[in-house]
Amino acid sequence: MQTKETIVCRCEDITLEEIKSLIDQGYRTIDEIKRVIRAGMGPCQGRTCRMLIAQELAKYYGIPVGEVLMPTFRPTVRPVKLGTFAGGE
Amino acid sequence: MQKSANVVIIGGGITGCATAYELAVRGVKDIVVIEKQYLSSGATGRCGAGVRQQWGTETNAILARDSVKRFEGMNEELEYDRDIEFKQGGYLMVSYTQNEWNQYKKNVAVQHSLGIPTKMITPQEAQEIVPHLNINGLIGATFCQSDGHANPFHVVDAYYKAASRLGVKFETYTSVTGITREKGKVTSVQTSKGDIAASMVINACGYAAGTICKMVGFELPLYPQRHQALVTEPVEPCQGPMVISLHHRLYCQQTPHGSFIMGVGDPNEPKDFNINSSWEFLEDVARQATTVLPLLKNLRVVRQWSGLYDMSPDANPILDEVPDAKGMWVAAGFSGHGFMVAPQTAVLLVQKILGQNCFMPIERFGLERFSGGELLLESAVV
Ligand SMILES: Cc1cc2nc3c(=O)[nH]c(=O)nc-3n(C[C@H](O)[C@H](O)[C@H](O)COP(=O)(O)OP(=O)(O)OC[C@H]3O[C@@H](n4cnc5c(N)ncnc54)[C@H](O)[C@@H]3O)c2cc1C
Numbered sequence: 001m002q003t004k005e006t007i008v009c010r011c012e013d014i015t016l017e018e019i020k021s022l023i024d025q026g027y028r029t030i031d032e033i034k035r036v037i038r039a040g041m042g043p044c045q046g047r048t049c050r051m052l053i054a055q056e057l058a059k060y061y062g063i064p065v066g067e068v069l070m071p072t073f074r075p076t077v078r079p080v081k082l083g084t085f086a087g088g089e
Numbered sequence: 090m091q092k093s094a095n096v097v098i099i100g101g102g103i104t105g106c107a108t109a110y111e112l113a114v115r116g117v118k119d120i121v122v123i124e125k126q127y128l129s130s131g132a133t134g135r136c137g138a139g140v141r142q143q144w145g146t147e148t149n150a151i152l153a154r155d156s157v158k159r160f161e162g163m164n165e166e167l168e169y170d171r172d173i174e175f176k177q178g179g180y181l182m183v184s185y186t187q188n189e190w191n192q193y194k195k196n197v198a199v200q201h202s203l204g205i206p207t208k209m210i211t212p213q214e215a216q217e218i219v220p221h222l223n224i225n226g227l228i229g230a231t232f233c234q235s236d237g238h239a240n241p242f243h244v245v246d247a248y249y250k251a252a253s254r255l256g257v258k259f260e261t262y263t264s265v266t267g268i269t270r271e272k273g274k275v276t277s278v279q280t281s282k283g284d285i286a287a288s289m290v291i292n293a294c295g296y297a298a299g300t301i302c303k304m305v306g307f308e309l310p311l312y313p314q315r316h317q318a319l320v321t322e323p324v325e326p327c328q329g330p331m332v333i334s335l336h337h338r339l340y341c342q343q344t345p346h347g348s349f350i351m352g353v354g355d356p357n358e359p360k361d362f363n364i365n366s367s368w369e370f371l372e373d374v375a376r377q378a379t380t381v382l383p384l385l386k387n388l389r390v391v392r393q394w395s396g397l398y399d400m401s402p403d404a405n406p407i408l409d410e411v412p413d414a415k416g417m418w419v420a421a422g423f424s425g426h427g428f429m430v431a432p433q434t435a436v437l438l439v440q441k442i443l444g445q446n447c448f449m450p451i452e453r454f455g456l457e458r459f460s461g462g463e464l465l466l467e468s469a470v471v
């Protein structure tokens with residue numbers, strides 16, 4: 001697979017190469033990676049990239065994907081306008 | 090893990106990492122930082138990361154003023170391979186009540202006495218700076234261009250990398266579970282991965298600093314308090330400064346990435362360790378934000394989160410040695426603004442510990458002020 005051209009996080013345009021390089025540098029969880037390069041912080045909140053990054057971590061550390069620490073799920077589930085919360089719409 | 094160290098720093102937030110760096114850069118060897126989770130996993134990685142010099146007490150204002158200078162040159166000083174994203178878009182503090190305006194005037198006098206270039210401006214001038222500001226009922230505003238914000242993850246990453254190059258060890262996913270004293274002196278630290286003998290321990294545990302102090306039987310006057318924040322989808326740049334309305338308990342900024350980050354303080358928030366995200370917060374912040382900055386009603390919220398303020402009784406930091414536990418120092422009580430002052434609180438503490446000249450009197454941040462001394466009461470906290 002072309003790691004340079006493979007996009008892992010589509011919202012923030014993060015490639016597989018960037019993810020792999022962070023893992024090589026010792027960033028150990030999805031949360032740590034997310035905080036350094038914003039993977040999973042876009043409008044979809046990591047729906048796609050979360051699992052892809054988990055796979056890479058699992059491969060690197062030789063552990064099952066289920067053992068990779070998952071980030072906390074927080075509201076909102078889907079982007080909602082501020083005006084809606086304010087009761088205007 | 091190593092069996093002994095010169096200095097054990099507990100907590101891998103900005104305070105712990107900056108302190109590690111300041112010690113190492115002054116030649117101290119054999120320092121280890123112990124972090125329960127990963128670096129920035131506490132308040133630091135959850136904060137608004139705003140940096141302002143517009144304070145009401147001299148102590149906060151000096152620490153923030155001098156820290157701004159450090160943030161300005163931080164990429165170079167720490168030889169950081171990314172960018173701490175320090176943007177000086179200013180802070181616009183808006184006032185909708187006369188009482189608050191009177192307080193702002195007093196605060197600005199303090200700031201001017203320290204050479205902080207805050208301007209007092211009219212509602213019209215405020216609107217020129219932030220065109221979408223609601224000036225209905227606005228009495229005035231104060232503005233300081235050199236205030237701004239930085240990326241908290243990158244600031245910590247920068248300190249971490251610089252400290253690592255100087256030989257500091259970082260033990261993440263490791264919890265401190267106990268501290269041993271002999272004859273009133275600290276002798277070792279127990280962790281989930283073994284004991285480390287050390288005669289100097291720095292407690293930089295933020296909201297958990299009280300828990301650590303209890304391990305040596307000391308009751309730190311500090312309480313945790315949840316604060317929530319949210320972030321919207323990114324849009325074209327349209328707001329230069331951070332906008333603060335103490336009356337609306339609101340702060341709101343646009344990051345270099347384009348998203349808006351905002352939060353409100355909740356006066357009824359209980360004093361506990363809860364960090365769940367609440368629905369009430371979303372409604373509250375949305376109401377306040379769309380009142381002060383109506384244009385924002387069209388922005389979509391993508392995520393909300395929360396973190397803990399480490400509140401001290403007067404909203405000023407505590408930098409002191411723990412009584413009856415010589416060698417144990419506390420750097421906590423940052424009361425919702427510990428990010429912006431961290432570069433200089435770290436310097437001040439390290440100067441004191443190493444017996445060097447302190448750039449300002451550290452006694453002002455001492456524990457004695459809570460037992461009969463003079464409190465520093467800060468008015469300008471969101
Ligand atoms: C929503 C919100 C918005 C904020 N906005 C701003 C702002 O705009 N500007 C600003 O300057 N400040 C802001 N703050 C405050 C700022 O985040 C804090 O003051 C600052 O980050 C404190 O840093 P710290 O390193 O002292 O603590 P923390 O970052 O909390 O670090 C303490 C660390 O200690 C670790 N720890 C705890 N117990 C143990 C243990 N037993 N063993 C090992 N490790 C342990 C924790 O995991 C944590 O990583 C905000 C805070 C919140 C919550």
